[in-house]
Amino acid sequence: MNNFLSRHFSTLFDSVEVKPTSLKPLIDVNSRRKKWNPIPIPFRTISEPRGQDLDFVNVAHSHLIHSDWNKLNALSTHFTPFRVKHVLLKIQKDHVLSLEFFNWVKTRNPTSHSLETHSVILHILTKNQKFKSAESVLRSLLVPGSLELPAKMFDVILYSYRICDSSPRVFDLLFKTYAHAKKFRNATDAFSRMKDYGFFPTIKSCNAYLSSLLDLHRVDIALGFYREMRRCRLSPNVYTFNIVIHAFCKSGKLDKAMQVLREMEIMGFTPTVASYNTLIAGYCNKGLMSLAMKLKSSMGKDGVHPNVVTFNTLINGFCKEGKLHEANKVFNEMKALNLAPTIVTYNTLINGYSQVGKSEMSNRLYEDMLKNGVKTDILTYNALILGLCKEGKTKKAAYLVKELDKDNLAPNASTFSALISGQCFRKNSDRAFQLYKTMIRSGFHPNENTYSMLISTLCKNEDFDGAVQVLNDMIDRSVVPDSGTLFELHKGLSRCAKNQLAIILCKKLEDRHLMPKGFDKSKIISSQPENEDKTS
Numbered sequence: 001m002n003n004f005l006s007r008h009f010s011t012l013f014d015s016v017e018v019k020p021t022s023l024k025p026l027i028d029v030n031s032r033r034k035k036w037n038p039i040p041i042p043f044r045t046i047s048e049p050r051g052q053d054l055d056f057v058n059v060a061h062s063h064l065i066h067s068d069w070n071k072l073n074a075l076s077t078h079f080t081p082f083r084v085k086h087v088l089l090k091i092q093k094d095h096v097l098s099l100e101f102f103n104w105v106k107t108r109n110p111t112s113h114s115l116e117t118h119s120v121i122l123h124i125l126t127k128n129q130k131f132k133s134a135e136s137v138l139r140s141l142l143v144p145g146s147l148e149l150p151a152k153m154f155d156v157i158l159y160s161y162r163i164c165d166s167s168p169r170v171f172d173l174l175f176k177t178y179a180h181a182k183k184f185r186n187a188t189d190a191f192s193r194m195k196d197y198g199f200f201p202t203i204k205s206c207n208a209y210l211s212s213l214l215d216l217h218r219v220d221i222a223l224g225f226y227r228e229m230r231r232c233r234l235s236p237n238v239y240t241f242n243i244v245i246h247a248f249c250k251s252g253k254l255d256k257a258m259q260v261l262r263e264m265e266i267m268g269f270t271p272t273v274a275s276y277n278t279l280i281a282g283y284c285n286k287g288l289m290s291l292a293m294k295l296k297s298s299m300g301k302d303g304v305h306p307n308v309v310t311f312n313t314l315i316n317g318f319c320k321e322g323k324l325h326e327a328n329k330v331f332n333e334m335k336a337l338n339l340a341p342t343i344v345t346y347n348t349l350i351n352g353y354s355q356v357g358k359s360e361m362s363n364r365l366y367e368d369m370l371k372n373g374v375k376t377d378i379l380t381y382n383a384l385i386l387g388l389c390k391e392g393k394t395k396k397a398a399y400l401v402k403e404l405d406k407d408n409l410a411p412n413a414s415t416f417s418a419l420i421s422g423q424c425f426r427k428n429s430d431r432a433f434q435l436y437k438t439m440i441r442s443g444f445h446p447n448e449n450t451y452s453m454l455i456s457t458l459c460k461n462e463d464f465d466g467a468v469q470v471l472n473d474m475i476d477r478s479v480v481p482d483s484g485t486l487f488e489l490h491k492g493l494s495r496c497a498k499n500q501l502a503i504i505l506c507k508k509l510e511d512r513h514l515m516p517k518g519f520d521k522s523k524i525i526s527s528q529p530e531n532e533d534k535t536s
Contacts, residue, residue, distance in 0.1 A: 038198025043162045057086045081114035088120045095128040115156045123164035138177045176205035210243045219251045249282030284317030319352030347379045354387025362387045382414040389422025413444035429461040452482040459492045483516040
């Protein structure tokens with residue numbers, strides 16, 4: 001599907017060279033569209049009801065306009081798609097009654113609905129600007145629908161367009177619903193066919209499509225669609241620009257993201273705090289903290305002021321770089337501007353200090369957090385526990401675990417991993433292994449680093465049985481072991497004359513395609529005969 005979309009948009013661009021950020025003034029839009037010579041909307045006559053069908057439609061219509069649902073219920077089994085369609089056409093000026101009847105049919109005799117009856121109610125609702133109701137109808141059709149349904153839907157709506165004297169918004173609705181449902185191929189097809197007939201989606205629908213693409217990390221397709229929007233002279237709004245800035249930041253093209261910000265201003269749009277925050281996050285993710293700070297300082301010229309998100313992003317960026325002094329300065333600046341730190345602010349800083357083993361500073365922040373009435377969560381406790389464990393203060397860490405109950409919190413995988421790391425730091429392999437088994441029983445699993453640290457500590461204390469058990473657990477969970485840790489285990493097994501076990505483990509890893517890069521199996525195998533001779 002993704003390759004299809006990429007090829008589709010590439011084909012669209014063959015006829016015109018447009019840079020992603022070449023945002024030209026939107027002038028003479030109508031004259032530009034006229035040059036495309038849109039295809040006329042087809043007019044298809046529909047067969048009129050005759051005989052029994054005509055009598056039935058008239059009687060049903062009479063019961064409907066008189067709200068005689070009891071008499072209508074008696075007729076429910078005699079409805080057909082043809083009859084339902086003509087009843088809807090007769091009452092189409094009353095959109096409330098139309099939807100009520102449509103839903104009644106869906107409940108009483110769902111087989112008498114068809115794509116045509118759905119298209120008629122969609123025309124009625126969109127013409128009366130009942131877009132939420134219309135989207136709900138369309139979504140209910142798409143979820144259980146067949147693969148052919150989306151392709152057929154455009155044609156059915158198109159051919160009933162003139163009969164219902166409809167609104168162009170019905171096609172916009174179809175495009176937007178596909179976008180919200182993340183049916184990107186169908187949305188692309190709908191967009192292409194809409195253009196053929198001179199219809200264009202609203203910018204709100206285009207934004208929905210762009211956002212959905214970014215949610216699934218399809219930056220390439222999102223930027224391709226944006227270029228096609230520009231070629232079609234669809235006027236972007238601030239939200240569009242923010243999405244495009246986000247797309248360029250996600251793809252690491254910060255210079256292009258900055259270009260969009262500047263050209264946005266040239267076109268008369270004022271960047272929002274979200275525009276700046278997105279760019280600042282992009283710089284922070286790349287570790288370009290000086291540029292991120294410079295951008296924060298430039299916000300004032302646009303009358304935009306940094307908010308909590310801005311400061312949290314910068315604090316996180318400095319913490320990731322290990323620049324805790326700078327992170328603390330940003331934290332103090334935030335408080336000086338009377339912006340109240342949130343749980344995210346505190347957790348980020350506490351974790352930053354804990355990662356470098358500064359539990360005392362983490363604890364001060366924790367106390368400041370409580371003093372300011374910011375409620376703690378499991379992330380707060382995990383960060384504090386990690387900081388204590390990194391310094392080998394396992395008793396204090398265990399005390400904090402007991403405190404979790406008071407806040408109605410429960411340990412999670414990160415809690416156990418931090419506690420295991422603390423016992424490994426103290427070279428207490430027995431206690432670390434007990435915690436590991438408790439962690440597994442609780443339904444949690446360590447990450448690769450915790451596994452490696454535990455195996456290494458067990459090997460140093462010559463508990464090779466425990467180390468082998470942990471490695472087997474890793475194999476069962478398809479986790480690739482660290483090559484250094486694996487060599488340490490195999491070397492220990494070799495010293496204990498358990499070369500055959502080492503060979504078995506190697507084979508298991510190879511069979512499961514979990515053998516780490518850089519692991520030299522030959523060193524273990526070459527030592528086998530010598531060790532076996534010594535034990536014979």
